[in-house]
Amino acid sequence: MLAFRLVSVALLTAGCTHARDVPDTAEHRSLFQHWIDGTDASEPQTQTQRYDTDTFVIRQSVRTNPEAPFLYLLFGKDRALLLDTGAGGLMIRPAVDAAINQWLVEHKRTAIPLVVAHSHGHGDHQAGDAEFRDRPDTKVVGLQPAEISGFFGIADWPNSIARFDLGDRVLHVIPTPGHHPAHIMIYDERAHLLLSGDSLYPGRIYIPANLLADFQASMDRLAGFLENRTVSHVLGAHIEMTRKPGVDFKPNAPQHPDEHILELPVSDVAELRAAVRAMGDKVVREVHDDFIVFPLPPRLPPAPASN
């Protein structure tokens, strides 16, 4: 598996691997090759790497938008799911179509239905939606809890968790409001991945003051769900931490030299849950090695498109 992964990642890296000038210490050795980070003026607008045969990770260059988000494309036998469409500042669909076409060629197929969903409705995760609206055999899921619940079959938002089968690949859609009222995480039962959006990633976990209770309840829900499940890696939607524990890049930094690796250990779920629980009823800025809890002023839904 590991050998395959390294080979497949190498095949898809968009011509931007460099010898690193920082030590490749154990804690910073990533599953992935070096991600584009804005330090090379000639870097491509997107970079695609594979986690496994059926799992593609696409990063948008920080040079196209300072949020530099990560998108996830998961294939099952019957359909594919794209989680997020980027922050704008580029056409994102060519990168998605290239990955889909590669997968189809490898599987000797000519088409597969595509579902486009979102970790949440902030602008940096849905700016490319319009590019997919006229794509054949494609469903773009709406941004409101009612639309998300209706599509995935979430019986009681945010309390229940829905199964969504891509075909021999069951995903679990976990409502996790808090950072944003319509935030979801996705647990991939086959790859043992947790796609955590903006609610847990190596960076600033922004929580509006009036949504702390929702965030706390979401972390409880998530922890309960994960109790008897294996998570190999937590994969979020941004990287804002440097390799130095607890040290982040400035907001809107144009380059991310020596950034933290993308994947987080599942122990960070418990660490974040304990941190926000201990805050009681007031969000405070709290620095952890892999993330920083960051308070925002109260927001009323629908939240503005940012972060």
Ligand SMILES: [Zn+2]
């Ligand atoms: Zn967000």
Ligand SMILES: [Zn+2]
């Ligand atoms: Zn974001």
